[in-house]
Amino acid sequence: MxxxxxxxxxxxxxxxxxxxxxxxxxxxxxxxxxxxxxxxxxxxxxxxxxxxxxxxxxxxxxxxxxxxxxxxxxxxxxxxxxxxxxxxxxxxxxxxxxxxxxxxxxxxxxxxxxxxxxxxxxxxxxxxxxxxxxxxxxxxxxxxxxxxxxxxxxxxxxxxxxxxxxxxxxxxxxxxxxxxxxxxxxxxxxxxxxxxxxxxxxxxxxxxxxxxxxVAVPPVDEEELRRIAASINGRPCWAAVSTHDGEELVAARVHKALRRYRKDLLTVIVPRHPDRAPAIRNMLEERGLVVASRSAGEPLTPGTDVFLGDTIGEMGLYLRLASIAFVGKSLSGEGGQNPLEAAMLGAAVLSGPNVSNFAEAYERLIAARGARFVTDETSLAKMLHHLLSQPRTCEAMARAGARVVSEMGxxxxxxxxxxxxxxxxxxxxxxxxxxxxxxxxxxxxxxxxxxxxxxxxxx
The missing domain is CATH 3.40.50.11720 (3-Deoxy-D-manno-octulosonic-acid transferase, N-terminal domain)
Known part of the structure; x- marks a missing residue:
């Protein structure tokens, strides 16, 4: 039957x-x-x-x-x-x-x-x-x-x-x-x-x-990387990558909370779907943040709060700029996104708990202390503040994550x-x-x- x-x-x-x-x-x-x-x-x-x-x-x-x-x-x-x-x-x-x-x-x-x-x-x-x-x-x-x-x-x-x-x-x-x-x-x-x-x-x-x-190490235009890194000029920088609806708002609130302690903080936001960039920009500017859009070629200045990564195929650039990467679809979405590129490129990985689609990768990263979970914007802000204040801890996380990626080859x-x-x-x-x-x-x-x-x- x-x-x-x-x-x-x-x-x-x-x-x-x-x-x-x-x-x-x-x-x-x-x-x-x-x-x-x-x-x-x-x-x-x-x-x-x-x-x-x-x-x-x-x-x-x-x-x-x-x-x-x-x-x-x-x-x-x-x-x-x-x-x-x-x-x-x-x-x-x-x-x-x-x-x-x-x-x-x-x-x-x-x-x-x-x-x-x-x-x-x-x-x-x-x-x-x-x-x-x-x-x-x-x-x-x-x-x-x-x-x-x-x-x-x-x-x-x-x-x-x-x-x-x-x-x-x-x-x-x-x-x-x-x-x-x-x-x-x-x-x-x-x-x-x-x-x-x-x-x-x-x-x-x-x-x-x-x-x-x-996967091969995500490519990057070395000249562009040097140019943008020079414009950042050593500012503390973290990235929220592969974000889904709602997570950009979390990143904006976290940036404003951390800016009380680090006035020169730069936040990089890379939405999973770049076609959402205009709406994201409006949301950020409504909250008083100064935005520079990658697709528009807008320069990063000392007053820029958010570098909006609204282009395709440049994840290698965005991740190389940041020492810490929050990987999206894990707080407001379900299933998570792949954390391995961020770990491969030397970023300490943070994520929300909803990562069922990449459970094995996260289990290995967490076990090796190459990644940490956060539960909401408050815990994300606290963890970022901790890692930005403790560069040796951040670097140790990055090394552990890179080692896990190598072992998973x-x-x-x-x-x-x-x-x-x-x-x-x-x-x-x-x-x-x-x-x-x-x-x-x-x-x-x-x-x-x-x-x-x-x-x-x-x-």
Whole structure:
């Protein structure tokens, strides 16, 4: 009965998507009007592309937002380095901009199609991927079903399963098994994540670690860094990064509280979504704070209270300016944000308690005394005051955090090893095609040579 229920639920999902498809234009247009979609590329959300598919083997990699895109960037570089074409899809405008900056303008990038059969089918019909790789927790029923129907292997890497998501899937075990059994492999971040994916029907599952701990050191324009650091001129500086709604107000209040003791304090605020910057600036100025916006090129003066980091791809700059970093989505949001970049760049890490999405990273940082939790703006202000007054303690935290990041390395190599059975045949094909001379080149490997795992019972 449970299997019949799962099939009925998936069939209903398919029908509802098909029924909604004619009306999705209004939804996408509304998002475009609010800057959440690129107006000129809206057709990509329906699976339509103006970019030709290149010859040879191609892998589809999907990363929802900036964090996931940064995590898979090194993997994409490796794949391209062995001659395999990659089409990267993301779901946000900011992640698309980040991908271009991190991976170069020659990267094939598309916006991910809506999880509706006509859009997914059109996307797959155009790109014809040999392998699909999804990052972290991207589980889209129709996409999974359509890939399964085409016998295209689909692999989840850097897989994580939050407490809330696991509880939701447990209530729908038959549905979970009907979807997760389609995954050819799950490379999970932690043992707990791996256990949860196995419990939901995924096989095989390996634990490879967190790719976000293996990311390259965030780049920076050294000349700009020197220029801005010179304008700060040794002022005490802390940063609130990857902030969500409500946390910028906390940062503003904390700045005003600390300024009574440190009149030259500079606060750097880097919102997770830069499109919120105008509203954040208004809020700060209403509270009497002097703001310098990075996107506007406004100079930092001795009277500047807040440096507003409202640009994409410059986290490496902002974190190098501060000795202490509060990592957001942890006080007013849920799940937290990745603390490893801040630790990697030598900042003492502070966070609110809501960090379930990065539990392992925080457990290790806290255990090593490379990070500390705060519960509200009062405790944040007290901790900042303490660390600013005790530079040796601050430096010891920073060293401990950097050591933890170093110890957590190796996830990229372990993920690469897990992918090898699926990537190796494509690598051979790419190499043989590269050696072919002239004329129309045929595929060297047959479908029988490539690993396939289909979705049983769904066509």
């Amino acid at each position: 449970s299997e019949l229920w799962a099939k009925a639920a998936l069939q209903t999902y398919r029908w509802l998507g098909a029924a909604a498809f004619p009306f999705m234009g209004t939804y996408v247009a509304f998002r475009a009007s609010r800057g959440k979609e690129e107006h000129s590329r809206r057709r990509e959300r329906y699976g339509r592309s103006s970019v030709a598919r290149p010859d040879g083997p191609l892998i589809w990699v999907h990363a929802a937002s900036i964090g996931e895109t940064g995590a898979v960037a090194a993997l994409i570089q490796r794949l391209r380095g062995i001659g395999i074409e990659v089409v990267l899809t993301t779901g946000t405008v900011t992640s698309a901009s980040f991908a271009r900056e991190r991976l170069g303008p020659d990267l094939l990038h598309q916006y991910v199609p809506l999880d509706i059969k006509p859009a997914v089918s059109r996307f797959l019909g155009h790109w014809k991927p040999d392998l699909a790789i999804f990052a972290e927790s991207e589980i889209w029923p129709m996409t999974i079903l359509e890939l399964g129907a085409r016998r295209i292997p689909q692999i989840l890497i850097n897989g994580r399963m939050s407490d809330r998501s696991f509880r939701r899937w447990q209530k729908r075990m038959a549905l979970a098994e009907s979807l997760f059994e389609n995954l050819a492999h799950v490379a999970a971040q932690t043992e707990l994540d791996g256990e949860r994916f196995r419990a939901l029907g995924a096989r095989p599952v390996t634990v490879t670690g967190n790719l976000k701990a293996d 190796g996830a990229l190599d372990r993920t690469w090893a897990a992918l090898d059975p699926y990537v190796h045949p494509l690598r051979v094909e790419a190499a043989l095609r590269g050696d072919a001379q002239g004329g129309e080149r045929e595929s060297i490997l047959t479908d029988a040579d490539r690993p396939r795992r289909g979705f049983l019972g769904w066509k």
